[in-house]
Amino acid sequence: MTKPRPGGVPANPAPARERPPAQEVEFLVSAAAGRQFPEPLGAELAILGRSNSGKSSLLNRLLGRRGLARTGAAPGRTRQINFFRVVFRPGAAPFLLADLPGYGFAAGPKAEVAGWRALTSDYLEGGRPLKLALLLMDIRRDPSPDEDGLLDWLAALGIPAWVVATKADKFGRGPAAARLARLKGLFRTAPVRPPLAFSALTGQGREELINGLAEAGLF
Numbered sequence: 001m002t003k004p005r006p007g008g009v010p011a012n013p014a015p016a017r018e019r020p021p022a023q024e025v026e027f028l029v030s031a032a033a034g035r036q037f038p039e040p041l042g043a044e045l046a047i048l049g050r051s052n053s054g055k056s057s058l059l060n061r062l063l064g065r066r067g068l069a070r071t072g073a074a075p076g077r078t079r080q081i082n083f084f085r086v087v088f089r090p091g092a093a094p095f096l097l098a099d100l101p102g103y104g105f106a107a108g109p110k111a112e113v114a115g116w117r118a119l120t121s122d123y124l125e126g127g128r129p130l131k132l133a134l135l136l137m138d139i140r141r142d143p144s145p146d147e148d149g150l151l152d153w154l155a156a157l158g159i160p161a162w163v164v165a166t167k168a169d170k171f172g173r174g175p176a177a178a179r180l181a182r183l184k185g186l187f188r189t190a191p192v193r194p195p196l197a198f199s200a201l202t203g204q205g206r207e208e209l210i211n212g213l214a215e216a217g218l219f
């Protein structure tokens with residue numbers, strides 16, 4: 001029994017404004033090659049973005065599982081696609097979530113760029129039931145040819161893309177909104193959906209993100 005607060009309002013154990021964590025999350029596999037990819041389910045979500053853009057942090061915050069995906073350590077070291085099976089809401093159909101390796105090795109060894117490309121193309125061009133690809137970028141950065149190239153690639157494949165501007169807590173909410181408005185106009189091809197400001201630290205943008213995933217048909 002929840003103890004009523006003085007005044008008769010029952011205590012609510014969940015944070016008032018944040019939706020609960022995903023119902024079920026299961027790590028499936030770290031795949032270094034296409035033959036290790038898991039069998040597709042009905043729907044799939046990809047998370048893309050350069051190294052250090054906040055992919056793992058977003059995943060942990062979105063799913064409400066601290067420490068599910070490793071964050072921060074040795075940026076750029078992840079060379080595999082990490083697959084998770086997710087049931088977001090009780091009773092919803094499961095979907096697959098793919099955390100892709102970071103890119104942005106323009107100054108790095110050619111073999112690494114080639115490795116990233118090969119694995120990413122096996123994945124994106126493998127006919128998987130991708131409902132949405134989230135393209136993460138630090139809200140403080142302007143889009144680079146990496147982001148523009150990836151958006152073009154996704155568009156050519158008919159995969160809906162959504163830019164998520166991460167680390168929004170680095171600005172106040174007002175300046176973050178202004179930054180977002182500016183960002184919108186900086187892509188070579190304007191994305192259909194306006195970019196979303198997100199913070200893994202404060203949870204800003206999590207509700208909109210969840211709404212967007214539901215609209216895209218993930219659950």
Ligand SMILES: Nc1nc2c(ncn2[C@@H]2O[C@H](COP(=O)(O)OP(=O)(O)OP(=O)(O)O)[C@@H](O)[C@H]2O)c(=O)[nH]1
Nearest residue numbers: 051052053054055056057071072075076102199200
């Ligand atoms: N302030 C702040 N820091 C963040 C946020 N999201 C991520 N970071 C930090 O940014 C760094 C990189 O975050 P990760 O989530 O590991 O980034 P990633 O894209 O998974 O990096 P790779 O796996 O190396 O490609 C870490 O030090 C995080 O703590 C955020 O919303 N706010």
Ligand SMILES: [Mg+2]
Nearest residue numbers: 055056070078
């Ligand atoms: Mg990561």
